[in-house]
Amino acid sequence: MSYTLLRAEGFGSVCIELALELLGQAYERVEADPLGSEADKACIREINPLVQIPTLKLPDGRIMTESASILIYLGDLDGQYTLAPRPNDVARVEYLRWLGFLSAGLYSTFTISDGPERFHPDPATHDVLLEQANERRKQLWIVMEAAFADSKGTFLLGDTMSLLDIYVAMMSYWSPRRDWFETHCPRLLAAVRACEQNPIVRSVFERNYTEDFKPVPA
Ligand SMILES: N[C@@H](CCC(=O)N[C@@H](CS)C(=O)NCC(=O)O)C(=O)O
Known part of the structure; x- marks a missing residue:
């Protein structure tokens, strides 16, 4: 199985x-x-x-x-912890913190976008709800960008790619969309671009973001 x-x-x-x-x-x-x-x-x-x-x-x-x-x-x-800091690694705190931040903060705003009627029955309110959800996402990305602005290394937690980089890379294509992300989140973008050099990441993005995926040459 x-x-x-x-x-x-x-x-x-x-x-x-x-x-x-x-x-x-x-x-x-x-x-x-x-x-x-x-x-x-x-x-x-x-x-x-x-x-x-x-x-x-x-x-x-x-x-x-x-x-x-x-x-x-x-x-x-994965017993080797190839994509995650080990439990006693200092980077583990940041890893868990920002995975939770993206999930609870950013991803949850898509529960509004995917069904605004779940939050207000009047369709006249939905455009505002969608707009506010998008604004909230922008604020959250800015907070995360600031937190990592001075961080060293190719990826967010150093020189090894982790599932945090992967999570950010996936969401970088979502609303407010990649152009906005590229302009406002240069540190996060650098880590995403580093992920996109990996052939497995490239092939998964090619089939999932057919229109938007334009990898930058190494
Ligand atoms: N908390 C969930 C959220 C998952 C989620 O919202 N997925 C979207 C697709 S990207 C979805 O299924 N939307 C349909 C809906 O909310 O009705 C997670 O982190 O996996």
């Missing part, structure tokens, strides 16, 4: 595809768009009542949801 990942092009499943491939884990990709057809939604609902992706079925049949939790789980599962 291998992993089964419910995924859709460009969605939050991208970081789990990356983690599994970078760690050399076999997995099956099942197309399931949470904003798509009723059949897709039913397929997700069967194992995740929130009808969100990423949703991952582990080889033993257990289900995991929540992107940051899945990343932490997979990063620790």
